[in-house]
Structures are given as structure tokens and as C-alpha cells.
Amino acid sequence: MTPRLEPVTPRNFDTAVAISVHPAQEHAVSSVMQSLAEAYVHPTGVAWPRLIMEGDRAVGFLMAFLDIDWHGDGSLHRSGLWRLNIAAGEQGRGYGRFAVDRVAAEIRRRGGKELYVTWHPGADGPEEFYLRLGFERNGETSGGQTVGVLSL
Template sequence: MRISSAPVAAATQTQPTVTVEPITCENYEAFVHLRVAPAQSTYVADNWKSLAQVNLHGPAGKAFGIRTDGTPAGMLLLWDARMDPDEADRADELYVWRLMIDAAQQGRGLGKQAMAWVVEEGRRLGVERVALSHVIANEHAGRFYRSLGFAYTGEIDDGERVMHLPLK
């Protein structure tokens, strides 16, 4: 997966510049200690666990750090189903495994910019769709993803509602 470190959106008074970068041995400490707001802690795993999981599950999973104006602000895990032989039914899909924005950075449009980057990455990769799921009780996440064009599929996967955004 080729990654552009170019800003996702130009900095404005209300919207900071967001960049997305692969998480590596050299920069993981900048992202591993970020935390969501306490009320969201049951909806997303801690970053240390996310990094361990993505590294245990092979090359289909990739971890990315989200920065705003150079400051670590969040983390994103993507799953390229084309690289997973066990995912033949979802083989043309880029899956958003995790998205988290640090509590101190929330409410600034960073998640929206990060998801715009994901959609562009999916287009660059040529996948049919971007997919994700969220905890059923997290209605805020559902509203957020719907506002970006994602739609529910009707599928429930491990207690989470599945959503797709077609790219083709």
C-alpha cells in the first residue's frame, strides 16, 4: 500500500491539516498512548491492542497514524480483504477495522478527513467498496458514517452493524 503524506485537506481556521502515515517501529510511541473519550472506551480497543492485533494477523492489515498539524491525533487500521484468502466473499473490499481520534482532538473534523483519505485510498487501490462496522449501541458512529455516504447492509457481524460505501 503506497501512502501519501500530503495533507488530506488544506488548513483553515476551523479545519486543521490532517496527514496519514504508516505506523512503524520508529513512530508507534507517538500513537500508542492516544485515548478516546471515557464514554467511548467500550466502543474501540486501546491502541496498544489494535497494534498487536494488526501485527498478528498478517499482511492484509495495516496500521496508520493520523496527525493534525504534525501532532499525533488518532489511529486507523485498514484491512485489504484482497490479501486475505479467508475473505473470498469480501475480496474486493478495503475494510476500516478501527478508527479512533484522541479525546483531546475530537470535534475538529479529523475523523471526517481521515475517512476521506480512506475513500481515496480505496479508489487508488481499485477496490469495489469501503466497508466498516460499528458497535450497535454506538448510534453516534452510525450517524457519522451515514453522513459520509455509508449505508447499512443489514448484516450484523460479531455484534456490530456492517456498512458499505460503493466505489465502483
């Protein structure tokens, strides 16, 4: 089977919020519930939450940000990957790479040329994953996290 993305709906909400990462990763990524709450409080169209499905199994969750006001003052707009939660038992199977590829495709479809991401620094964070996919540190931090960018 090939993974696919599905919007989060009332029908699959409970499935979405049940996704949890490895306990050692919980400090590095917000829960799906928090992500969906953040999607709700931002203007319509900024947050792009999706379930990552393999057949009838939810294997992860992603949330992209699309044309968000990065500094909150209108001076800079960016798009990228806001959250990536791959279920603890589903990691290492290519779902993270699939998620990044799908977000990149959506940003390209909307005319974007760069995909941004932030990650928790440290040995237990996802830095190596993002660097392997071609992201480069751009020298910025956001909320104590490293900012990376991938040219599309």
C-alpha cells in the same frame, strides 16, 4: 495546517499507543495497542495502520483492512475501515472525516469500489457519524456490530 497520515514506525510507536478516545467510547473501539497487535498477526498487506497527524501532534489513529477474507473461507474479500480512534481532545474537528476520505482514496487506488466499516450499535456509538458520511447499513452484523458500506 492540513492533516496527514503517517505509517506507524518504531519512532512513533509510543505516540501511537498513547492515543485514547473519550472514556465513554472505550467499549466501542479497541485500543491502538490491540489494533497494532491484530495488524501483526494478519498476513502482510492486509492491515494498513496509520497515525493521523496535524503538524507535530498525533490526533488519531486509523487502521484499514485491505482485501481481507471476510468469512475466512475465501468466498468474499472486502476492504474498509477497521479502526478509527480520534483522541478525546481532538474530536469534532474533522479528523474522522479526513480518515474516512484517506481510506477511501487508498481503496480506490487499489481498484476497490466499496468501503466497509463496522460500528458498535447504540446511542453512544458512531452510527450517525458514518451515516452522515454516506455509509448505508447492509443488513449484516459482524461480531455484534453493524456493517455499513460506502460505494466509491
